[in-house]
Amino acid sequence: MAAAPVRQWGLTPAISSALPTPADVSLNSALIEELKRQNNYETTLQLLYKVTVEFVKEVCRKKGFSEASIAQFGGKIFPYGSYRLGVYGPGSDIDTLVVAPRQVKREDFFELFPTILKRMVPTKDIGDMTAVPDSFVPIIKMELCGIDIDLIFARIPTLNAIPLHLDLRDTKLLEGMDQAEIKSVNGTRVTDEILGLVPQPKTFRTALRAIKLWAQRRAIYANILGFPGGVAWAMLVARVCQLYPTATGSTIIQKFFFIIGQWSWPSPIMLKAIETGKEKTWNPQIYSGDKKNLMPVITPAYPSMCATFNISKSGKTIILKELKRGEEIVKKIVEGKSPWSALFDRHTFFTQDHRYYLNVISSSNNKDAALAWSGLVESKVRILVMKLEEQADMIELARPFIKGYERVHKVKSDAEADEVKKGSVKHQVLETKTTDETHEPARVVAAETGTVVGDAKNAHAETNGNNEVQTIYTTTFYVGIELTAAATKNLDISFAISFFKNTCTSWQNWQENLHEVNVVPIKCYDLPDDVFDKEKGDVKPTKPKKKAPLSKKAVNSTVQKRSFSDIEKLFYSTIHRNYCLWNEMRSMPSSQAERAMLVAPSKGSNQHRKYHGQYKAWLRWFFSDSWALEYLAMTIAGAALATIFTTLMLYNGKPLNSWPHSIQLNTVLSTLATIMKGFMLMPVCACLSQLKWLWYTRKTKSLQDFQIFDMASRGPWGALQLLFRLKFWQMASIGSIIILLSLASDAFLQQSVSYPLRVHPQSKNIASIPYAQHFNLYDSLAGPPYTTQPLIAAVYDGVFSRNLTRSASSITPYCPTGNCTFPEYASLAVCSNCHNVSSLLRVTHEPDQISGISKYSLPNGHSLTSESTIFGYLSINASTGPSTLRSNHLELNSDTLSKYQSPGTITNVSVITGGDPSEPWAYTAWDCVLAFCAKSYQASQSLSYFNETPLDVFEGLQSATFSLNSTDDLETFFFDVPSTYLTTIGSRNRTFSVNTPSLEALQDSLGTTLLGDTGRNEMGQFAFTNGIAQGFYNNGVKNVKTTFANIADALTNAMRVNSQEHVEGTVLVVEPFIQVQWLWLLYPFIVVTLSMVFLGLTVWRTRRSEVPSWRSSILAVMEHGVNSSIQEDTSSDLHNGINGDLATAAGKEKVGDLEVWAEEVSVRLRSRGLWGKGFGLTVT
Incomplete structure (x- = not known):
């Protein structure tokens, strides 16, 4: 009798269908016993189902349905995530979807469900409850019978009643749903698809429990911080189960570390082929964002998405390193050299992994505000990591820890408050708790959605009058840093820190006197004691002892070769210096802070030393003060055009295959045309920028013209505006015409070359x-x-x-x-x-x-x-x-x-x-x-x-x-x-x-x-x-x-x-010949020639007017522009009670408002008089 065909699980055949050996079964039993010892099982949901059924009935009664029909409408809950997968454990929340018929709306859910729940459940069994109806996925977070519940809602627009055996995997049920409902339903659909795509669900659950526990213990389980979340780890395990459909859980774990660790990323891991439809699905061929995924794991339910889109480069490095470690440990377990508990050893993030850390401290003096603010900061830590990774020549790795540390402090002065906000724990009064222990709904909601809920909406700063004791709430997140061997004096991460802070303070609910975030460097031996769990064997690193004084020879050697300790000091001094500068600027008025940031770098900054110490005078003259760079650019443009003419003359009338290079002739011509146009437009734009200063030398003109000249130097739209503004009569019109003509130069050049077919002898x-x-x-x-x-x-x-x-x-x-x-x-x-x-x-x-x-x-x-x-x-x-x-x-x-x-x-x-x-x-x-x-x-x-x-x-x-x-x-x-x-x-x-x-x-x-x-x-x-x-x-x-x-x-x-x-x-x-139609080349020749004439006229006019060659320099606008005079005259007008044009300009912030104001203001470039030497735009 023929054997029954073997089912294929997933997109590829199984690697092995061999049945488990007695040794495999024994290892699997030992694994399950270890999981039970870790207390990783917990279940309950019956109460929520009863509340859901009563909720649907209550809504239908209010809408006038009869009791007979109400009894048939029904309602259902669909747990998903860890609980649905069968790997729910202590401390985990239960993700639950409430499904109702189409007559029940989302507004009904947020209005009535909490009320009915409180009515049907004893008050003592209900903990904190937070409703977030305005988030991307509307949710109710609560604690029920000591279990954290995440409750989301979806109605089925195509059903009048919810059948008892409703299967949400049916794609037709998505018809008529809005995006929030599709996202709500998709969590359950993904979970059900995963269970339906694994050969043995029992084996899958056993393996997944182990992998999730391993990921949590090794600190690589946090979706919001750039590591895989629960669903991603589940899909990874499911893929290995598909490859070994008859293996036990222990065998799956062995193969998991090898298969996933050796996977050819960024090839995606998929449990089945991606379904297509009206909704957007993951497709790196179409969407550039999908192409950037480093370790894509694709959800199986339509519409398919990447569950690991936020994994960073450092995250990928850490994950692969941990997978390699897990593979080595499992080998020892199989050989009988180690127990299963070795796989679940606690991480060494604070004890061994890193020497340097960044403390990211969110702080507030209001408890409710602190919860939401810390959640928001946590969601942005990944941005800090990405910015640090961009400095790949200095930062080899930036790894965030998966938990934050919540602390409460009592301070009596502002000085003590500043110390706390910079990471000090000297004034801590309560025991430190991690964010996964408290699991505050307001913090979680802010971290996931950026939404403020509960009492945090009305939070306000608590003042510290008369030196009374003030409470400060902080949450600290730690980022481990590894430096490259090339880290030198140029080590500077101030931009990454500033960018991160700006991102956090751009939050719509941020209040300057209520929310604060600081990034402080720290060494491993300066970490606070509460991040070390001594009961679990954590040992805090100790500060290395100072070495004995070096001999003169050793000193000379040290001078010649920098030690790693020198880099340490430089690293921390640089961060501290920029941190101090940041605080100084925060205490300045906004206008002074802006000026300090733009034109006053710190005395020891690398930019300052580089500009004033290494640049020679002739380099500054070449790039800044003279027209040499413009002359060079125009020469290159002319040379490119000459090369085009020469090339076409040499190959005109010859077969196309006589072109000796692998690159096509069209490509060469297009490249030369791009070079010609780019280098031609650079001096033309510089001339237009210079002419905006010359425009104001003879007569008083509208300040709006300054804006139009500046826009003309940036592109065709501005050039067209300037052309009509000047009515074609001024010299600047030539520059505008050149910019507009340059748009067609490529087309004319391409038109000049054709490739007709001809018959000719072949000599070979x-x-x-x-x-x-x-x-x-x-x-x-x-x-x-x-x-x-x-x-x-x-x-x-x-x-x-x-x-x-x-x-x-x-x-x-x-x-x-x-x-x-x-x-x-x-x-x-x-x-x-x-x-x-x-x-x-x-x-x-x-x-x-x-x-x-x-x-x-x-x-x-x-x-x-x-x-x-x-x-x-x-x-x-x-x-x-x-x-x-x-x-x-x-x-x-x-x-x-x-x-x-x-x-x-x-x-x-x-x-x-x-x-x-x-x-x-x-x-x-x-x-x-x-x-x-x-x-x-x-x-x-x-x-x-x-x-x-x-x-x-x-x-x-x-x-x-x-x-x-x-x-x-x-x-x-x-x-x-x-x-x-x-x-x-x-x-x-x-x-x-x-x-x-x-x-x-x-x-x-x-x-x-x-x-x-x-x-x-x-x-x-x-x-x-x-x-x-x-x-x-x-x-x-x-x-x-x-x-x-x-x-x-x-x-x-x-x-x-x-x-x-x-x-x-x-x-x-019979082959194509190169045929040049020379008349078409007159067009680019005329444009380049006109550009050269325009450059010469502009330089000539500049020298006659004695106006420096400021061109498009922003520094010239800041120093010689109209801002200073306006500010002085505005202050005078306001002081004298004059409501003039300058006084009304003081409140202008939008560009459109400033343009209207500029049309009414007339200025002229003249000697600055009382300002000092040189020129300046003066309001007349």
């Missing part, structure tokens, strides 16, 4: 076609008769040719491209001449007249016998001797007779035919001759069709000479063609030769072949003595001439095919 190949100048075809080993098979085959080919005209050439030339031409050439050939000699027939009758037998005879003895009642006879006879018919036939003129008496005669053939059905008694006789001749041809081949046309024929070879060939001692006849014939070939190959053995072979082949009779046998059926007779008969008794002409052509082809001589021809190839 030679075509050839055979011809016969010497007839040398015989079998040297044969005896008489000297027949040769190629010649006999040629006779048959001619006889059986169906062409009723002259046979087409069957010569096959050598033409590699299918397109070739050949010069006119001549070849030795065979010609035929036939003459009707029916008048020479003599008819004799048998004595017995009754029989009706007649005999038709020719003078050469050739005869044909026929009965009077039978017709259709034919007889052929060939001879090599002189024809006896020609002299007896008086109708032959001298011209025709010369053809019969040519020295090149090969054979004479007489044919008697009779019995044509229309003329049964019309017997005909023919006298035919086959003789050597010479023919000239014109041949060509086009598109694989060969055409050879005879041009001229010389049949009467009048002169024949005889000689003995010295090479092989063969008698050879030479035939010379008079120059009056074959005139088109000139003096080429006019002498042809035939050696005696070849002539005898040809004569014998014809003599033995061209013999035969056709008649009727005794049965009255046609009979043929040979195939030649049958062929002549089939061709028709009236087509004897055509048959002999075909025989002559076939013999000619045989002579040529078996010849060793070839005429060389020209190989033609």
Whole structure:
């Protein structure tokens, strides 16, 4: 009996379907016992189901439904996540979906469900309850009977009642749902799909419990901080279960660490093929964000998404490292060298893994505000990690810890408060708790959605009046740092910290006096004691002792080679310096802080030293003060255009394949055009920027013009605005026109080059076609008769040719491209001449007249016998001797007779035919001759069709000479063609030769072949003595001439095919040529020339006006712009109570408002007067 087919789980076949061995079963039992010892099981949900059913009934009663119908509507809950997967444990929350029919709305859920729950459940069993209706996935977080519950809601728009066995995996149920409902339902759908795609759910749960416990113990289980979450770990385990469908849980764990650790990331892990539909699904080919996923794990339920999109580069490194460690430990467990508990050893994040840490401290003096604020900061820690990773030359790894540490402090002064906010625990009053222990709903909601809920909405800062004791609530998150070996003096992470802080303080609910976040560096031995669990064996690192003083030699060595401790000090001093600068700026007024950040770097900053210490004066002159950079750019643009012209001149009219480089000509031209346009526009934009200053030197102009000039230097839209503003008359209009014209320069350049197809000779190949100048075809080993098979085959080919005209050439030339031409050439050939000699027939009758037998005879003895009642006879006879018919036939003129008496005669053939059905008694006789001749041809081949046309024929070879060939001692006849014939070939190959053995072979082949009779046998059926007779008969008794002409052509082809001589021809190839239309190139030439003129005019005007070359420098705008004068005049107006244009400008913040204001303000560039030396925009 055939074995049942084995089911395939997932997208690929199983790696192994072997059943577990006794050793595997034993290991699996030990694993389950260890999981039970870890207290990893807990279940309950019946109460929520009852509340859900009552909730649906209550809503329907309020909407006026009858009691009978209400009882049928029903309702259902779908636990998902860890509980649904069967791996729920202590401390875990239960994710639960409440499903209701379409008449129940989301608003009903948030309005009535909490009320009904409180009514049906004792108050003591209900803990904190927080509703978040406005988050991405509306949720109610609560504690029920000591268990954390995350409750979400979805209605089924297509169902009036919820059936008891509703399966949410049906995609049709998603129709009519909004995005929030789809996201709510998708959690359950993903969980159910996972369970449905694993071969053995029990084995899967056992393995998943172990992997989740391992991930939590090793601190790599936190979706919000850049590690896989519960669903991601479940899908990873499920994929391994698919690959080993019959394995036990212990075997799955062994294979898990190997398979996932060796996976070819970023190839995605998928449990099944991705379904497509109306909703957006994961697709890196379409969405650039999906392409950036480092370790994609794709959810199986439609619409498919990546569950690990937020894994960072450091996160990936840590995960792979832990997988490798797990693989090594499991090997020892299998070998019996370690117990399963070794796999679940506690992490060493604080004790061994890192030497440096960043403390990310969120703080607030209001408890409710602190909860939401810490959740928000936690959600942004991943951004800090990403910014640190961008400094890959200095930061090798940045690893966030998966928990935050909540502390409560009591302080009596602002100084103590500052210490606490920077990480001090000297004033801590309550025991430290981690965020997973407290699991405050307000903090979790803020971390996941950024939403403030509960009392935090109305939180306000608590003042510390009269030095009373103040409470500060902090939550600290730790990021482990590893430096690269290349970390030097340039180590500076202040930008990453500033960016992170700005991201946090950009939160819509942030209040400056209520929320604060600080990032403080710390060494491993300075970590607070409460992050170490001494009961579990954690040992706090100790500060290394100072080394003894070094000798002078050692000191010199230290100076030359930096130690790691030097880098430590530099690292912390840099962070501390930037941190102090940040605090100083926070205490400044906003305008001063902005100026300090932009133009006043710290004295010891790397940027300051680099600019003032390493840059030489001539470099500053080249890049900043002179026009040299613009001249260089314009030179490069001109050189690029010249290169384009030169390239096109060199290759114009040449085949495209003559371009020697692998890169296409179009690509080269496009690259050069881009270089030309880019370097051309750089000085043009600089000139426009400079002209905005010159615009204000002579007359007072609107301040709005300054904005328009600046926009013109940035792109086409601004250039168009400036063009209409100046009405085409000012010099700046030239720059605007150049920018607009440059948009079409690429198109004109591409238009200038075309690639038409042309036919041209190809020199690397030679075509050839055979011809016969010497007839040398015989079998040297044969005896008489000297027949040769190629010649006999040629006779048959001619006889059986169906062409009723002259046979087409069957010569096959050598033409590699299918397109070739050949010069006119001549070849030795065979010609035929036939003459009707029916008048020479003599008819004799048998004595017995009754029989009706007649005999038709020719003078050469050739005869044909026929009965009077039978017709259709034919007889052929060939001879090599002189024809006896020609002299007896008086109708032959001298011209025709010369053809019969040519020295090149090969054979004479007489044919008697009779019995044509229309003329049964019309017997005909023919006298035919086959003789050597010479023919000239014109041949060509086009598109694989060969055409050879005879041009001229010389049949009467009048002169024949005889000689003995010295090479092989063969008698050879030479035939010379008079120059009056074959005139088109000139003096080429006019002498042809035939050696005696070849002539005898040809004569014998014809003599033995061209013999035969056709008649009727005794049965009255046609009979043929040979195939030649049958062929002549089939061709028709009236087509004897055509048959002999075909025989002559076939013999000619045989002579040529078996010849060793070839005429060389020209190989033609059809390919694209490069054709340049030079008029199109005038356009880019004019644009570049105009740009050069514009640059020269701008430099000339700048020197005449004595205005420095400020161009687009933002520093010039800040120093010499209108801001300072406006601020001074505005202060004066406000002080004097004047409500003028400057006073109204003080409150302008939006760009649109400033533009309206600028149109009403007039300024002029003039000497700054009281401001000091130089120029400045002055309000008039």
